[in-house]
Amino acid sequence: MNTDKTAYDIQIAAGEYPASLAGQQATTTSEPPKLVSEQKDYWQVAAKAAQRTIPHISWGPNVGTAQSAFQDAMAAAIRDRTPLVQALQKTQQVVVDDMKATGFKVAGP
DSSP states (O other), X not given: OTTSHHHHHHHHHXXXXXXXXXXHHHHTTSOOOGGGTTOTTHHHHHHHXXXXXXXXXXXXXXXXXXXXXXXXXXXXXXXXXXXXXXXXXXXXXHXXXXXXXXXXXXXXX
16 A cells, blocks of 8 residues: 555655655655654654664554554643653553454453
Protein backbone atom coordinates (compact mmCIF):
# COMPACT_ATOMS: atom_id res chain seq x y z
CA MET A 1 0.00 0.00 0.00
CA ASN A 2 2.62 2.56 0.92
CA THR A 3 4.39 2.32 -2.43
CA ASP A 4 1.40 4.00 -4.11
CA LYS A 5 1.79 7.79 -4.35
CA THR A 6 -1.72 8.45 -3.05
CA ALA A 7 -1.10 6.13 -0.08
CA TYR A 8 2.20 7.65 0.98
CA ASP A 9 0.87 11.17 0.43
CA ILE A 10 -1.85 10.31 2.97
CA GLN A 11 0.80 8.99 5.37
CA ILE A 12 2.88 12.13 4.99
CA ALA A 13 -0.15 14.38 5.55
CA ALA A 14 -0.85 12.43 8.75
CA GLY A 15 2.74 12.92 9.94
CA GLU A 16 3.76 9.31 9.37
CA TYR A 17 7.18 8.59 7.92
CA PRO A 18 6.55 6.21 4.99
CA ALA A 19 8.31 2.86 4.75
CA SER A 20 8.59 3.02 0.97
CA LEU A 21 11.66 4.64 -0.55
CA ALA A 22 9.45 6.76 -2.85
CA GLY A 23 7.49 7.97 0.16
CA GLN A 24 10.65 8.75 2.09
CA GLN A 25 11.92 10.76 -0.87
CA ALA A 26 8.61 12.63 -1.01
CA THR A 27 9.06 13.83 2.58
CA THR A 28 12.10 15.88 1.55
CA THR A 29 9.81 18.40 -0.16
CA SER A 30 6.86 18.10 2.23
CA GLU A 31 5.75 20.53 4.88
CA PRO A 32 5.80 19.25 8.47
CA PRO A 33 2.49 17.92 9.86
CA LYS A 34 0.05 20.48 11.28
CA LEU A 35 0.63 19.32 14.87
CA VAL A 36 4.30 20.34 14.59
CA SER A 37 4.09 22.90 11.80
CA GLU A 38 6.83 25.05 13.34
CA GLN A 39 9.36 22.19 13.34
CA LYS A 40 10.73 22.70 9.86
CA ASP A 41 13.23 19.84 10.24
CA TYR A 42 10.50 17.33 11.18
CA TRP A 43 11.09 15.04 8.19
CA GLN A 44 14.88 15.15 8.59
CA VAL A 45 14.49 14.10 12.23
CA ALA A 46 12.03 11.37 11.18
CA ALA A 47 14.53 10.09 8.60
CA LYS A 48 17.29 9.88 11.23
CA ALA A 49 14.96 8.06 13.61
CA ALA A 50 13.92 5.64 10.86
CA GLN A 51 17.57 4.68 10.34
CA ARG A 52 17.63 3.39 13.90
CA THR A 53 14.42 1.38 13.87
CA ILE A 54 14.49 -2.22 14.91
CA PRO A 55 14.35 -4.61 11.94
CA HIS A 56 11.69 -7.30 11.73
CA ILE A 57 9.08 -5.53 13.87
CA SER A 58 5.84 -7.40 14.44
CA TRP A 59 2.81 -5.15 14.45
CA GLY A 60 -0.15 -5.88 16.69
CA PRO A 61 -3.67 -6.53 15.46
CA ASN A 62 -4.94 -3.05 16.38
CA VAL A 63 -2.42 -0.70 14.82
CA GLY A 64 -5.18 1.79 13.97
CA THR A 65 -6.23 1.96 17.61
CA ALA A 66 -2.61 2.39 18.67
CA GLN A 67 -2.06 5.18 16.19
CA SER A 68 -5.20 7.06 17.24
CA ALA A 69 -4.45 6.59 20.93
CA PHE A 70 -0.87 7.80 20.46
CA GLN A 71 -1.94 10.90 18.54
CA ASP A 72 -4.63 11.72 21.11
CA ALA A 73 -2.32 11.16 24.07
CA MET A 74 0.55 13.17 22.58
CA ALA A 75 -1.73 16.07 21.68
CA ALA A 76 -3.14 16.05 25.22
CA ALA A 77 0.37 15.94 26.72
CA ILE A 78 1.47 18.91 24.65
CA ARG A 79 -1.72 20.84 25.38
CA ASP A 80 -1.69 20.06 29.13
CA ARG A 81 2.11 20.19 29.48
CA THR A 82 2.24 16.76 31.07
CA PRO A 83 5.19 14.36 30.82
CA LEU A 84 5.40 12.48 27.52
CA VAL A 85 5.94 9.23 29.43
CA GLN A 86 2.34 9.59 30.66
CA ALA A 87 1.19 9.84 27.05
CA LEU A 88 2.97 6.59 26.25
CA GLN A 89 1.45 4.91 29.30
CA LYS A 90 -2.00 6.11 28.25
CA THR A 91 -1.41 4.81 24.73
CA GLN A 92 -0.40 1.40 26.08
CA GLN A 93 -3.48 1.23 28.29
CA VAL A 94 -5.83 2.07 25.42
CA VAL A 95 -4.20 -0.56 23.20
CA VAL A 96 -4.29 -3.26 25.90
CA ASP A 97 -7.91 -2.46 26.80
CA ASP A 98 -8.89 -2.63 23.12
CA MET A 99 -7.15 -5.97 22.65
CA LYS A 100 -8.84 -7.43 25.73
CA ALA A 101 -12.24 -6.11 24.58
CA THR A 102 -11.67 -7.75 21.21
CA GLY A 103 -10.95 -11.11 22.87
CA PHE A 104 -7.18 -11.26 22.86
CA LYS A 105 -5.39 -12.75 25.83
CA VAL A 106 -2.89 -10.14 26.97
CA ALA A 107 0.01 -10.82 29.32
CA GLY A 108 0.97 -8.02 31.68
CA PRO A 109 -1.10 -4.97 32.58
